Amino acid sequence: MAGAKLDPIDRHILAELQADGRMTNVELAKRVGISAPPCLRRVRTLEEQGYIRGYHAEIDSRELGFEVQVFAMVRLNSQAESDLTAFEERCRSWPLVRECHMLNGEIDFILKCVAPDLSSFQSFLTGELLKAANVANVKTSLVIRGSKDEPGVPFEVLEERIARQA
Amino acid sequence: MAGAKLDPIDRHILAELQADGRMTNVELAKRVGISAPPCLRRVRTLEEQGYIRGYHAEIDSRELGFEVQVFAMVRLNSQAESDLTAFEERCRSWPLVRECHMLNGEIDFILKCVAPDLSSFQSFLTGELLKAANVANVKTSLVIRGSKDEPGVPFEVLEERIARQA
DNA sequence: GCTGAAATCGCCTAACG
């Protein structure tokens, strides 16, 4: 099982940094129950090994003027690998597209988009997404309201699993 | 327009902290072109005013053993406000559900879920989600691969808009 | 009001046991 190489202290560090990525190292060390230097060494190692991919401030997009959030379900004409990667590349070039995931089933891709208002999203939709090569069909759904938005990983579930198999 | 209260330095601070939330204040100050004390004051103000909602380490969920990501499209029987909030509350109680958004159109909610493996997701689906009160119908799509995953807000778009209206 | 400069305090981060 992946993640088994991590001891409880490492997992505790990850959980704390996911909850507050700007915590000082001494505070972090206090919380996980070791002194500061080994704590910092662990954090560096977790970063190098790829468990921690980065640190980000969570910005309120609505307060910044991005009032519209939309999910776009995209179907392509061709699912050849080169056509899939071409579409992925196209998505990376659109700043309004924040996330793009390839799915199984009828829908090929789901895109999470933001926009300042409905009209600028519409112009992106008709002027860019629907015109993109290989796009057969796009269904869009406006986000009426956000109900839950938790970062990353449910450490509670991870701990349960590890406890059960121990 | 929202976000107009912010001057270019504030927006620059937000963009830098979104890209690297653990940047030191002196580094941040250097990048935005002011000295450290006013920079720190600006950051505190942005936090208090809600532009910055928090800081999070981005954890690689696959490396931690969450190998499955699923989008679940949920339709409810009743869309009465009390039934909607009841379902939202239920979603908040499920750790495997990381995001929940209420949508317009045929689908009432879209859920982004993670799970250690397919079987544990299946047991969540059949044992929890499909049994939840008021749930009429759930369509699930496995994420084959992630194509793009950018945090938050496209500051490039924000700057363009502000430049255009200036 | 704002910023910047100086000084203090606390943290980061080596080196060593």
Next chain:
DNA sequence: CGTTAGGCGATTTCAGC
């Protein structure tokens, strides 16, 4: 992993624009 210790960053204070 802990302790020590030196250097750097964070944060307050105060002066200037």
